Amino acid sequence: MTIAAIRLYHLVAPLPEVIGNALVFFDRRETLLVEIRDSAGRSGWGECWQAPAAAKAIIESRLAGLLLGQDAQAITRHWHAMLDAAGTDRGGPALIAVSGLDIALHDLAARQQGVPLSTLLGGRIRDRIPAYASGPFFKPGGHPYRDFERDAEKYLRAGFRAIKLRSGFDPADDAATALAIRRLMGADGTLMLDFNQSYAPRAALAAARRMEEANLLWIEEPTIPDDLAGYRMLAPHLVPSLAGGETFGSASAFLPFLEAGCMDVLQPDIAICGGLTGTKRVAMLGEIFERPVVPHVWGGIVNFQAALHVTATLPAIRSGARLGAYPFLEFDAGPNPLLDLCGRPQLNADGTVSVPDAPGLGIEIEPDKFANLVSSHCNIEQ
Template identity: 75%
Template sequence: MTIASIRLYHLVAPLPETIGNALIFFDRRETLLVEVVDSSGLSGWGETWAAPAAAGAIIEAQLARGVLRQDPAHLGRLWHWMCDAAGSDTQGTAMTAVAALDMALHDLAARLREVPLSTLLGGAVRDRVPAYASGPFFKPGGHPYREFEREAEGYLRAGFRAIKLRSGFRPADDAATAIAVRRLMGREGTLMLDFNQSYTPRAALAAAEAMGPADLLWIEEPASPQDLAGYRMLAGQLRPALAGGETYGTAAEFKPFLDAGCMDVLQPDIAICGGLSGVGRVASLAELYDRPVVPHVWGGTVNFHAALHLAATLPTHRAGGAAPFPYLEFDAGPNPLLDLAGRPTVNADGTVSVPSGPGLGIDIRTEALIPHTIWHRSLDS
């Protein structure tokens, strides 16, 4: 079998209301889906939500020529070729384009073997992954935390036993909200917090120190992603684990933080960090330092399910939460792109089941994409 076609779908889904975090607000969800079709007509799917139009242009101009007419089973060779073709842009849009194609190639390779993606990745060690509700989100036009308790109650009713709050408004308000959500969850729940790079390290420290009663498992992006000195300072003074890395395009960007002992939870995004091949290198690095990997998940259902299969294969780490690592990030905000193959469900024990069908284990129908598609390209051999 060879790759006969690469199809690009730029999707945009307007939201019923504007939401965001301490840095940005948005009124839509947007992503690029990539369908790789082999000569028998079988498809594999990939995704990148970061700069989707630019990523699509890079696939068309730089990457497609080296992937078309190739054997989809040659995942390593194709990944290295794509990285070379991306040039020196290892921290920018080129790697997101590589990520989307690599993800699609993995899905196709697993479907050709008629095995789940987790099997292709080395084999699942669990058939369910603990999920955390990623939310609530800030809302403009009033106090950003005004609906957090109500929405957190909804997550708990839906079956989640872990929640990751958006934070970074004002230290006193941050702490009050985190403590209030902890009261709702009880001591048995798992609570994380994401500052989204919104604070200087000293401001993040002030907020985090006031959150002691919230009993946080981790604090995410308490400083800018390149601020090694800030992470080092915080690591020496905070009890919760420090998490980060969602913006990194390569495994190499994690290493200085691991060497300095100031990143406890590694959060590569498969749609940004070179796809499953790139994040596999992050996972290998994490094993050398005995640190857990929790993939960052944004975008739509393809990236979600890729992260679910990857998480099923990762080693277990017991780090103080109600469930051991790894966890699955479950975007709890409004997101029509997460519904394209049916909304993923949370089990009664707060986990998400790993699909047992071939590849990602989901069925993407192109007719379901039509309402959200603003442009479509077909690159044929």
């Protein structure tokens, strides 16, 4: 079946309160949902949560015409054609636009074949993925960590056995909070920490040394994402693994960190790193260097489901944590209406999320149900 139409929905979802990380506070969640329809009326869905307005303009002006009338199954050919159309702009909004279309093409191709996305990606290794709660979040207008223990207790009651803390406000407060959450979780809980690029390397090292007793599994983005020298300086001095790469636009961006031995957990975001085609390349690097790949998950339900299916296909690598072997699934635990478009994903009693057996992403997206969130919309036909 050929591609008949591409529909774009820029969604804006206000939040009940302002939340954030060490770099930025926000009062809304935004994303661009990308729908690719074939001539039989089937739809595949993708997502561009980063720079959604810019990605929308690039799809309309430069990329949609490459796909209309084409075979949806020719995913690799389309990916290269879209990269060629991006020209020298193979990063930023152009690659984000390619990523969203690539996710939608994979979803549509799997639906046309009547198989789950994980099958299209080579077949699942596991049916359930251990999930970690990504949160709590900072809040303005007082001490930013003031609700962390309350929120962490809520995550544990919901069934999570692992939590990734936001950090990077102040080294002393960072450490006090990490140690408090460790006491709350007990020795068996798995605890990670995300500095969100908020420190220079030596400041990150000072903060990390204050919290050694928190027994962290990894420290994420201890400095700015492409600071190879900073990662190299930190790596010999930290016991927790170093994680990063969520902003990287290609597999090649991970290579210098792998060659230097200073990135232990690779975190490509499927909606940034060239879609599923680009993320598969990162996964291959992970296998070559024997490093776990744990996709970064932000945005809405489409990116979540894509990460769920990818993670089901990744090889197991011992983590040293009670949570079990890598890979794990990032589960945005904050307020996020974009994650609820088809009902909030379900956490099993053992802290895992089940991989769906239904075709494609395994969810049914109905535009009528998010009409109140649509900021702008366009329909591109042949």
